[in-house]
Amino acid sequence: MKTTRHATYNLNYHIVWIPKYRRSVLVGDVATRVREILHEIADEKGLEIIDLTIQPNHIHLFVSSPPKHAPSLLANWFKGISSRKYNHRHADHDSEKIKWARGYYAGTAGHVSSETVEKYIQRCQNS
Numbered sequence: 001m002k003t004t005r006h007a008t009y010n011l012n013y014h015i016v017w018i019p020k021y022r023r024s025v026l027v028g029d030v031a032t033r034v035r036e037i038l039h040e041i042a043d044e045k046g047l048e049i050i051d052l053t054i055q056p057n058h059i060h061l062f063v064s065s066p067p068k069h070a071p072s073l074l075a076n077w078f079k080g081i082s083s084r085k086y087n088h089r090h091a092d093h094d095s096e097k098i099k100w101a102r103g104y105y106a107g108t109a110g111h112v113s114s115e116t117v118e119k120y121i122q123r124c125q126n127s
Contacts, residue, residue: 004066012050013071014107015061017079020099024056033090034059034098037082045069045077062109071106079104 001010019025026034031054042049042063051062065074079100087097 002064002066004068007067009067010064011067012062012064012109013074014105014109015063015071015075015078016058016105017075017103018058018101020101022057022101025098026054026059027056030086030090030098031056034082034086037085038078040085041078041081047074071108075104075106 001008003009035052035054038052038059038061039049041047046066047069048064049061050064051060053060061078063074063078083098083100090096
């Protein structure tokens with residue numbers, strides 16, 4: 001359970017995206033650097049990466065976010081910022097650049113027990 005000034009939350013999103021044309025480019029040093037960049041983005045944006053799996057032709061990101069961020073914003077941040085950072089620092093030729101396909105998958109994960117809800121209500125009543 002996490003909190004902000006005005007919310008108690010447990011929002012976890014599973015986001016999956018692929019390189020353009022589903023090319024198998026996410027291997028070796030490329031995968032290592034992309035992993036580092038995704039963690040940098042999470043740190044900069046105040047997000048928690050719960051799990052991250054980089055396959056040669058797709059990325060599975062399980063991330064926790066405050067309620068103020070829509071899943072579409074998270075996907076846009078991770079995809080947009082990661083390609084810009086990678087391409088700026090590591091791609092000398094167009095053929096080396098990472099380009100993401102347009103779409104993505106976003107799903108929610110997790111559950112709330114009745115005990116968690118009761119604790120929240122009790123805490124609100126006591127404040």
